[in-house]
Amino acid sequence: MPESTLCPLHQEVLASEPAEILYGVYAIARDVEDARANLFPNSFLTIRGGGFYSPSYPKHQHVTCCRSCREAEKLWTALRDRPFSETF
Secondary structure, eight states: OOGGGBOTTTOOBOEEEEEEEEESOOOOOHHHHHHHHHTOTTOOSEEEEESOOOTTSOSEEEEEEOHHHHHHHHHHHHHHTSOHHHHO
C-alpha cells in the first residue's frame, strides 16, 4: 500500500470523512498546535475556511484523515478542557 495512504503515527489507512469548516481570523494556542503536530497529525476534525464568511458558504468538507487521530484529538480536547482538579 502506498505510504501516502497510511497515517505515519498510527499506521492506519486514511479515510474520507467530513470536517467542519471554521471561518474567521483567530489564533491557535501553542499547546494545540503542538498536540496536532505530534499526537493527532491527520485528524482534521476542523479545517480553516478563511477570514470571510457568508451563510451560503459550505459548513463541511470531506477530508482524508486518520480515524485514530480523530479519536486521539477528541480525548485530548476533553482532557484539556477539564478543570485541573478533575484531570488527576
